[in-house]
Amino acid sequence: MATSLRSVLIANRGEIACRIMRTAKKLGMHTIAVYSEADAHAQHVKQADEAYLIGPAPARESYLVADKIIAVAKQAKADCIHPGYGFLSENVDFAQACADAGIVFVGPPPSAIRAMGLKDGAKALMQKAGVPVVPGYHGAEQDAHFLAAQAEAISYPVLIKAVAGGGGKGMRRVDAAADFAAALEGAQREAQSAFGNSHVLIEKYILAPRHIEMQVFGDAHGNAIHLFERDCSLQRRHQKVIEEAPAPGMTPEVRAAMGKAAVDAARAVGYQGAGTIEFIVDGSKGLRADGFYFMEMNTRLQVEHPVTEAITGLDLVALQFRVAAGEPLPVKQEDIRCTGHAFEARLYAEDPENGFLPQAGKLWSLHFPTAPGLRVDTGVAMGDEVTPFYDPMIAKLITHGATRQEALTRLAQALKKTTVAGPKCNVRFLRALCEAPAFRDEQFDTGFIDRNLTELGAVTREINAASVARGAVFAMKQKVHDLHKKSPFGHDPWNVSDGFALTGPRRSSLAVLVEGKRVDAVLTGSLEGAGQSVTIPSLHYDHVTYLGLHKAQPDMIASDCHVIGIPGGGTVFVLDDGQQTTVVPFDPLGVDYEHEGEGDGTVTSPMHGKLVALFVKPGDKVEKGQRVAIVEAMKMEHTLVAPSAGVVSDVAAAEGQQVAQDARLITIHTEEAS
CATH class of the missing domain: 3.30.700 (Glycoprotein, Type 4 Pilin)
Known part of the structure; x- marks a missing residue:
């Protein structure tokens, strides 16, 4: 099983770093971890053969600093760097820096990342190749009035999307012209923070959409294949919640058409390694060969790759290493079989009953069941901390069965037997999704969760x-x-x-x-x-x-x-x-109840995070529901509004400051109190 690559530095953290190490060790490779000060005791550090500190907790000072990672790779004499997903995985400059340093980058060549890394350029390339794309504006002009006019031209609803990155960051759905300016501002700011690029594109929002993607693989010898599709339509705020493979309702005709388009896209850029071609599908009339549109290409391994591994029996990380080592793909298209059905659920530290706000804190209890057809990928253990600095994923639960119903039932049972104590998590919400009759009957699209929040229990509940x-x-x-x-x-x-x-x-x-x-x-x-x-x-x-x-x-x-x-x-x-x-x-000396009943409106931070925008100052008059601040936590923005009309009497924090959960940020002297 060994490859010519003897050692790997994993330029990532958490669950994906641990997952890459698992395969690397099977291949006999020496594993090297990097970590921030917040991750000094993390599982990926403990599991690596050696580990190096690269900076403070904020990712921009550690995991996103390419020069530090390259320097560690040289010091540790790493043959290659695996970027995982997120962070620097789709950063063309980082891929080029690896090549310049004589270190193999376990991913596509810089040219492919450059061609597909920005959504606007990728769509233009696909149009040229004859692949259908969603109507919209994909150009370079970023003037707010111009973009608003483009949105009017294709008619609402529209989708504002960051041209760089993914994961739903820098993305906003807009249903009316009056909401466009604020949505554009938020999307651009979030895109700049997450990807260092504020440019966006405008697309027509397809009603009843399904998100279906094709896993592709290429090598340096001109071979390119697909490993079937994944359905990622169960989303919230454009972030995937549960994924499955194969896609419900998929026919051989549609799979052939979609697979050909995906492989053609990979060949067009000389793609090497693992990649994903994402399509938006008009699900209003079922899956059709003429009813899918190219959205983007992810030039990296995807979070949901385990469902593809489950139905194909292939180790995608092992294939990545072999391709990176210059070997030809060991399988041909006709050799790949789709067996059974698989699901993946993303277990997050978040509070579904409170707007899915991200949570942080110590995992006082963390237990997963063991069962046939169940795989758990995680980067934390009981006693570890979920920090406010990174994505709050606790684990991925992956199930496989002979049929869709069997795999889904296994997932529901596994979630029922999963125990998490400390930060609140979405385990109950995930189970409700698995048990939702419409989802079990394959009646769903990307808006399914938002339409059914009450039925799924994602609403404020009475105290138990x-x-x-x-x-x-x-x-x-x-x-x-x-x-x-x-x-x-x-x-x-x-x-x-x-x-x-x-x-x-x-x-x-x-x-x-x-x-x-x-x-x-x-x-x-x-x-x-x-x-x-x-x-x-x-x-x-x-x-x-x-x-x-x-x-x-x-x-x-x-x-x-x-x-x-x-x-x-x-x-x-x-x-x-x-x-x-x-x-x-209750500690009477540790809790302040004096403010209750006085009539002052207090705006507190709903989570640990960074105060990225402050829109008021002492003396300002505000209306109830007016936007007063934005807190960013775990790569997502959360807008805070005035709880009542009045005058701002105090601002207790400054822009750029890290704030704790429940920390008082703004006090509003209400009209009733005056």
Whole structure:
């Protein structure tokens, strides 16, 4: 299995770095990692044969600094550099710098990246080659008034797209002319931040679209093949959520037409290595040979490549190394078979009940099941941190089955048995997608998620009172346990917290914080045993709560419920059917409630991130819903608006500043308070 490449530096982090290392080690290669200060204890650092620090946490000062990575590659005597996906993977200057340094770049030649790296140039190339493209403006003119006129010319709705990069960044759907200017400004700023290029193109937005892409591979000997298609239509904000292969409803005729177009596109630029040709498909009348349009080419390995590996039995990273080593592709088009069906779900640290805001923090618990047809790719382990500096992916769950229904059922079951405690995550939302009748019946397009947020549970829910009760009881037991450990007399019958009483049942109370709100729980009776009578007046809860004996490790209550306490910290995570409720003992000195009820409107940061734009200053008058700031976290922008009309009385942060989750940014003195 070995190649002539003996060592590889992986210019990436997290899940993809670990996945590349897995194949590299199978090929007998020496693996070299690079890491930022935030990733000093990351899994990809631990798994590598050697690792080098390349800078501070922000990617622009570490993972995006090509000179540092090239210098480390020379120092470590790396034969090649694998860029993974994201970061520098499609950076033509980096690919050229590798070539100039005599280091093999595991990817296409710079000329191919240059030809396909910018969406406008790629579309022009495809038009010349006769591949159908979506109507729109793909030119160099970037004047806002000119672009607005182009949008009017093709009629709304339109899509503004960054010409560089991908992943939905720098992309906005616009349904009316009145919204175009603000959407353009946001798309350009996000594109500049993510890719260092603010240029955009304008396209007609296709109603009922499906996103189907073809995996292609080329080598230096003129060979080019496709490895079938992937359907990536389950998206939110143009970011893929669940992918599958093959595409539902695909016919041999359409696959042949789409595959030919993809291979022709790869040949047109002399493509080498793994790449993806992305098509937007008009799904209103089913898949047709004349109903797909070229969108873009990703000149790198894709996040969703495991589903292609599952249905073909090929290791795409191994093929990348072989092609990079100058070998011809070991397979021909007629040799490749599509077997069964595969799905991939992206498990993210995000809160679907709060606008999918990215989350950060320590993974106090992280457990995945093992089962036939299940593969888990991850770059974190229990005890690791999800930081605010990078993409918040926790893992990818990939399932394979003989049929689509079997693979989808396996994915739903795997998600049900996955446990994550700490940052909130989307595991329950993913499971709801797998179980959605329309998706199971193959009735979906790229707008499916946005149309069904309520049905999928991606809306604010009432506090789970039963979970609060379990968390409060667990916290009480933890408190008593700690008191007994500290007591010189061991178990003290006179300790008022343990439920001991000479006459009548003891009533113990505990104030806790749940979602930032104080909740008072009252327990009647002893803390001994598995069942306690708990009353929470504010949540109208008065029941016996069952909880196993106290332990610091995850405590299984029922098949779908876990209670996880942080040793010595007091915080308790209750996971009920995938929904996490965090219960924290109330500290009257640690929480400020004085501002509540005063009438001031406080704008806080919804997540850890960077304040990239501030639109108000003290003394400014604002209207309710007016845009006041933008926070960027994990490569996505989040617009903050005024909660009420009034006058800005204080601005507590400055543009460019890193801000913590729930940090106060702006205070608005409302009309009611004046």
